[in-house]
Every structure is written in structure tokens, then in C-alpha cells.
Amino acid sequence: MPSATYLDPPAIPKWKRPGKTADKLDWADIKVIDLSTFDEPGGKQKLAEELRDAVHLTGFFSVTGTGFTQEEVDRQYDIGQAYFDLPLEEKGDAKYRCDFAQGNYFGYRAANEKKIMGTDILDNVESVNIPKFIPTNEKEPFHPFLRQFHAEIEDFSRRSLELASKIFTLFSIILELPEDYFSKQHAYEDQSEDHLRYMIYRPRSAEDDAKVQDTWSRAHTDFGSLTLLWSQNVAGLQLKTPAGEWKHVPPVDNGIICNVGDTLDFWSAGYLKSTIHRVQRPPEDQAHIHRLGLFYFVRPGNDVDIKPAPSPLLKRLGRVAENQEDAKPVRGLEYVRERVKNYHNHNDYADMKGKKFKVGNLEIEDEAA
Numbered sequence: 121m122p123s124a125t126y127l128d129p130p131a132i133p134k135w136k137r138p139g140k141t142a143d144k145l146d147w148a149d150i151k152v153i154d155l156s157t158f159d160e161p162g163g164k165q166k167l168a169e170e171l172r173d174a175v176h177l178t179g180f181f182s183v184t185g186t187g188f189t190q191e192e193v194d195r196q197y198d199i200g201q202a203y204f205d206l207p208l209e210e211k212g213d214a215k216y217r218c219d220f221a222q223g224n225y226f227g228y229r230a231a232n233e234k235k236i237m238g239t240d241i242l243d244n245v246e247s248v249n250i251p252k253f254i255p256t257n258e259k260e261p262f263h264p265f266l267r268q269f270h271a272e273i274e275d276f277s278r279r280s281l282e283l284a285s286k287i288f289t290l291f292s293i294i295l296e297l298p299e300d301y302f303s304k305q306h307a308y309e310d311q312s313e314d315h316l317r318y319m320i321y322r323p324r325s326a327e328d329d330a331k332v333q334d335t336w337s338r339a340h341t342d343f344g345s346l347t348l349l350w351s352q353n354v355a356g357l358q359l360k361t362p363a364g365e366w367k368h369v370p371p372v373d374n375g376i377i378c379n380v381g382d383t384l385d386f387w388s389a390g391y392l393k394s395t396i397h398r399v400q401r402p403p404e405d406q407a408h409i410h411r412l413g414l415f416y417f418v419r420p421g422n423d424v425d426i427k428p429a430p431s432p433l434l435k436r437l438g439r440v441a442e443n444q445e446d447a448k449p450v451r452g453l454e455y456v457r458e459r460v461k462n463y464h465n466h467n468d469y470a471d472m473k474g475k476k477f478k479v480g481n482l483e484i485e486d487e488a489a
């Protein structure tokens with residue numbers, strides 16, 4: 121692209137945050153922790169204790185005091201909305217699409233290209249994944265429209281991983297590991313499949329939704345280490361409780377919902393839980409809204425070994441044997457790419473109930489039966 125990158129970004133419309141639902145939904149009980157006390161003496165240790173049960177039992181929690189202002193967050197929504205408002209020929213330019221045959225999730229994923237669960241109803245999600253701003257990603261897809269907002273997107277991307285690093289520190293403390301044990305394996309400058317994501321669900325008619333049991337995003341666990349979902353008011357995201365019930369994830373004002381993904385589940389021998397979740401058609405007062413979301417997906421470093429951590433806690437609990445860390449490990453890139461391929465490189469999103477996904481010695485239940 122010409123020097124447009126270095127000009128001021130163009131004016132774009134302001135995105136308007138939808139209101140909350142008036143419906144009485146069956147909400148999950150989500151722990152909210154305030155990270156503004158992180159740097160106080162003893163602050164991290166206290167937060168780690170507050171977090172322990174949530175990550176061990178639920179796998180989902182929420183953070184406030186994140187350092188992101190509502191204005192900065194809304195600005196990311198403005199950019200995402202402006203991009204998705206482009207005509208398909210432009211936003212969906214082949215040069216900037218995900219290469220699912222390679223399990224490469226960077227770039228644009230169009231809606232309406234996959235059938236849902238063997239029906240004639242099409243997938244209603246569009247997303248764009250923006251890789252980390254490091255030299256090795258220079259050749260990865262980054263659409264010229266988005267490139268105009270390079271400086272602010274990069275700032276947001278870097279600060280997202282800084283925030284995630286604080287959470288990794290808490291996980292390390294919980295597992296009695298050196299405080300930087302997990303953050304070191306997720307360094308911004310190291311190559312990984314990390315991405316900032318804008319994602320929008322396009323509403324379907326109630327009749328069409330009924331044919332796919334109201335599925336907007338089928339039940340899954342996340343493929344990487346940690347997912348940050350900026351809290352949004354349009355309901356639909358549900359998690360599966362240990363008792364097997366689906367509960368709605370509630371909005372948390374100025375908060376970020378976090379959930380553990382597969383690789384951190386493996387690293388912790390299942391102590392930190394990669395929880396099954398899905399997105400369903402929102403309640404009737406929100407079912408017409410184009411549901412825009414903002415995320416940062418933290419993936420493991422490409423070259424790090426995914427294997428149980430030498431955690432004194434996990435050893436005491438008998439979750440890892442003394443010598444288990446010596447097993448031949450799967451690397452970060454291998455796991456993530458295989459998982460993306462398995463999930464996306466199809467024309468149909470089949471129901472994965474009861475199926476397992478396996479790479480080397482790593483195995484995860486795709487959706488518990």
C-alpha cells in the first residue's frame with residue numbers, strides 16, 4: 121500500500137453500545153477481580169487467592185481495573201464496525217483472508233460459507249484476526265483499511281498482552297511456580313498465533329435459528345492459552361457448568377471476561393480449566409442486533425513446549441508425576457494450527473458432541489457429551 125499508513129486515520133462513525141437485555145436469563149456466577157491492586161504490596165498474592173476457585177472450577181472470570189478506558193475500548197468497536205461495513209469485495213479481498221488449509225487464522229473469515237450441523241442454514245459470523253505487531257508477522261494478512269488505524273490498533277494489541285501477562289502471573293502464583301513462568305512463554309516479541317479480533321454475528325430469523333437449535337457459535341473450548349473478551353451487553357455467550365448446565369455469561373461494566381484455553385489446561389494438567397462455551401441466539405429484545413465483539417486471543421509461543429508445568433501444587437495433588445515433564449512434548453504452533461484446521465477447514469460445522477481432539481499426547485474433549 122502507498123503511504124496511506126502514515127496519514128491520519130479517516131473519520132469513521134461512532135459505534136453505539138447496545139443496551140442490556142430486560143430478560144431474566146439464567147446467569148452464571150462470574151467472579152470479578154479488580155486488577156488495580158495488582159502492584160500494591162501483597163496485591164498479586166491476594167488476587168491469586170481470589171481467583172483460584174474461579175479458574176479451577178469455572179474457567180471463566182472477569183477483570184476490572186484493567187487500565188483500558190471505555191473510550192479506548194469503544195474506539196476499537198468503531199474500527200471493527202467500520203471495517204465490517206465495507207462491501208464484501210473489499211473487506212473479503214482474497215489477499216487478506218484466513219488460510220484455513222494451513223490452519224492459519226490471521227485475516228478475514230467471511231460469514232455464509234459453512235453450513236451449520238448438516239442443515240442448509242449458513243454460518244452467520246464474520247471476523248478479522250490481527251496478528252501481533254512484530255517483524256515476523258509483516259507478511260501476514262492485515263487489511264489496508266485496518267492498516268490506516270495501525271498506531272492505535274498496535275497500542276491496543278500490546279496493552280492486551282500486558283494485561284494478560286498480569287493474569288498469567290496470578291496463574292503462576294496459584295500453581296506455586298516462578299511468577300514469570302507463564303508470561304515468559306507468551307512474550308509479545310516471540311512468534312505466536314496471538315491475535316486481536318473483531319467479530320460480528322449477523323442475526324437470522326427465528327425460523328432459521330430454530331433449525332440449528334439457536335446455534336450462533338457451536339460449543340467449543342478455545343484453542344490457545346487465554347481469551348480476553350471485552351464485556352458486551354448483547355447476551356448469547358453461555359458456558360457449560362461442571363454439572364452440565366448452560367448458563368449465560370453476564371455483562372460486567374468496564375470489564376473483560378477471561379477464559380482459559382486448551383494449552384493452559386494442558387500446562388496445568390487440567391487444574392486451570394478450558395471450559396466449553398457457545399453462543400446462542402440472543403433473547404428476543406436483542407435478537408435483531410448485529411452482535412459486535414472485541415477479543416484478544418493469547419496463544420502459546422510457537423516454539424514453547426506444551427507439557428505439564430513443574431508445579432509443586434500439581435505434584436502434591438498427584439496431577440503430575442515427578443518425571444512427567446520429560447515426556448515428548450507438542451509445540452505451541454503445532455497444537456494451535458492443527459486445532460484451527462480441524463475446526464475450520466470444512467464446509468460444515470458438525471456437531472462435535474462427545475468427540476475428542478488429539479495432537480501427540482494432548483487430548484481435549486471438544487464438547488462433553
Ligand SMILES: O=C(O)CCC(=O)C(=O)O
Pocket residue numbers: 319337342349357397398399413
Ligand atoms: O462471541 C462471543 O461472545 C464468544 C465467541 C467465542 O467463544 C470465540 O470466538 O471463541
Ligand SMILES: [Fe+2]
Pocket residue numbers: 340341342397
Ligand atoms: Fe470461544
